Amino acid sequence: MGDRALLVGRGVTRYFGGVAAVTDVDFEVREGEVLGLIGPNGAGKTTLMNLISGLIPLSKGEMVFDGRRLNGLGPWDVARLGIARTFQIVKPFAGMTLRENVALGAMFAREGRGVPARQALEVAAEVLETVGLGDRMNAHANELTIALRKRLELARALALKPRLLLLDEVMAGLNLKEIERLIELIRTINASGVTIVVIEHVMKAIMAISHRIVVLHYGRKIAEGTPEEVARDERVITAYLGRRFGQGKGA
């Protein structure tokens, strides 16, 4: 893991009507790291992820990914630059098999590297294998348990061959064993060279996998540092951890 910043946000701000969901946040995601993003419900974590992936435009500020300004790009442009994501509320493509769900990522992958449909189906089979869904390729998403749907989200994002992967609460609703397996999987993906931003309420997990953590509270960044630093931070304990750290699995 180097110190080079892959994604930089400066003064990132987003209003919904008069309400500020994210206010003046400066952040950087360093090449090769796993960056944890934590904060209470409604802190603006998902909104920040939506801003990065281009689903909603910035109200103020700017973001630069590997030297390219993201402002004004559509979500498809951002995806093709190499930023993939999962959704907090899973959004599988109904009416498609798991294989087709994942093939879509390969078809529309990074600039110039998207492949024709038939080839993409082969790539999809490999990706499903790596997330442990290889034996369910021809099932439909709605036949899956929530844990497996989360894996499908992950597989789909991986099929884009991203440089930066944004994970929004992929562990919510999973049991301890499933969480452990997912942590392993995330570590493997990171080890293969993918930079990762993880939003998670499961404290043990986020402390275990993050190299650094950014804490949001009411849309503002209130702390940043290694897991140890953040866990000791007074503001973080008052705003967030005090209520939940040590409660086992958290929310």
Add this chain to the structure above:
Amino acid sequence: MNGSSMGRRGAGLILGAVVLAALVLPPFYLSGYWVRVITGLLMYGALASAINIMVGLAGYPALGNIVFFGTGAYTVAVLMVKADTPFFLALAVAGVVAAVYAALLGAAVLRLRGAYFSIATIGINHATSELVTNLDGLTGGGRGTIVPFFPGSIEAERMFFYFLMLALMLLATGTVYLISRNRLGYGLRAIKADEQAASVMGVNTTRYKVLAWTISAGLTGLVGGAYAYWLAFLEPPYVFDIVMSVKVYIMAILGGAGTVIGPVVGAFFLELLSELIWGRFLEAHMLVLGIVVVLVVLFVPRGFVDLAGRLARALAGGSASRRAEGVRSDG
């Protein structure tokens, strides 16, 4: 395994030959009346396939898609009447005009979804019909316009329009087949399932939706252009007919929106039904249509093709497939 795939290929070839014969032979054997009826079936098959690209693949209920039929029809009429353009050239222009019209409208209208999109397309159809009516110097307005007659015998004319509509139906259905096997088709199905998820997976949703509508409109415009020449007399209400549009929409759903062959099956079924039964109950046309809609929604929500598939699976697999069905509907 090799043997069985050879066998399947053989069966496919035979089936293909039978279908081809069933499509090509009728005009040589059937009466003029039936040739005309089947020409109508082919036309509706083409229209249902064209709307399928929007409704079945992209999931956009383009209820007013008939606007491109009318646009195509009037393009042919005006070009042939005012500029002595040969029919096939006029027809090609009609396809292009309809496609460009959709491309221009698309960027604005395709921001809307579901019922809002639907209503917008109906509004566009109405507005376009009004426009055509008011440009009476060019279009003949509300009085209508006569399109030059087909130069040839009645038999030749019958053959000509039969094979013209057949070609257009094959073109439309073949287009759906090609789209659904390629990136465009996957992208559209992703848009239908979840537009946000599609966009972060790299699908340029705006471009794909506009492209789908452009193709759908181009095909619809071609069919409209052919219809103008066939009918030989046009009035705006004939070709910007929202009832016809709804009918085509129902055909696509009935047969199986999103499948390649379903909309054609739905078109043949509904149009034959109308020919055999509705002809005697002209007054009750809308009532019967309404009843069909309700029955479709209740009993074949995914269309004939899906129904046939399920029946086949039920017959072949027995309880095993039923269990699988049960699991799926739990989700």
